[in-house]
Amino acid sequence: MTTRPAPAARELWEDLARVPVSFPPQGGVNVVVSAESGLCPPGWVGVVALEGSAIATAPTERVAERLRAALADLPVEAVVDAASLHDALPVARVLGPASLSYVSPQGFRPVAAASDVAHLPGDHPAVRGLERVAGHEDAVEAALDEITSPACVVREHGEVVAAAGYRIWPRRTAHLSVLTAPAARGRGLARTVASAAVAHALAAGLLPQWRARPRASRRVAATLGFEELGAQLSVELAQD
Structure with missing residues (x-):
């Protein structure tokens, strides 16, 4: 496999948004409406940040407008910080944040098995x-x-x-x-x-x-x- 992890990861999460969206090339957050988003449970807001830019999905346009206003003044690293979102939005429940990590064949460091697998x-x-x-x-x-x-x-x-x-x-x-x-x-x-x-x-x-x-x-x-x-x-x- 020759796919580089970062571009492939961005393409994955853009696909999972299930509506056209892309990570901004110069940072920031793109917010879109997606009732079928794979970034979060149904009816929730989902945010994914990768390498200094982010995408977010909202279940309705009304929620998307609130989200855009709330995220406009936040640095990208804060949009996946639960405490920062609590300060900016009326948050009822949170899942995460969860880190997203990737490895290429060249970067993989296998370990010697101490036990039979x-x-x-x-x-x-x-x-x-x-x-x-x-x-x-x-x-x-x-x-x-x-x-x-x-x-x-x-x-x-x-x-x-x-x-x-x-x-x-x-x-x-x-x-x-x-x-x-x-x-x-x-x-x-x-x-x-x-x-x-x-x-x-x-x-x-x-x-x-x-x-x-x-x-x-x-x-x-x-x-x-x-x-x-x-x-x-x-x-x-x-x-x-």
Whole structure:
């Protein structure tokens, strides 16, 4: 794959807006109306900032007008900051911000596997078992139940203690999911399984995308060579 991560990432999120929009070339924010936006849950406002510029979607023109007015005086880095939006808009609920990181074949730094990595179907019962052990909140964050790739796993005593895979998104993007059992954390297993999943995605000619909120997850991505290009934030505005 010869696609550079930054332009490909911008094209991905422009596609996910589901209406014509582009990241401003000189910074700033482009706000559009998109009731079917893939940047956020239905009825919410979605904002994605990449490399100093941003796009935002609103469910209606009235909300878009409010959003344009609120974001006009904010620096780009603040439009994906929950506290800044709280000051500028009547925010009811927030998802994120989540960092958006990407890696090219040239930038990828695979790790030597300290444990054997096996491949299982993404819907294998052992993978569901790991989600139960990890707990609902971590399982939802990882979203292993959404992967379309094989699950790269490490087993101990017959149980899966770490797993990673990806879901194919538009623009040949591989959206990564990684999860480790609580008792097995701190031993590099997330890096091991994630490295295997990234290698699998790159071999298929895909662009790996790592979206994360926890600092520990972002550190794993950085170790593997991912470059943090921006962030995504979704907000639900309070009703008048």
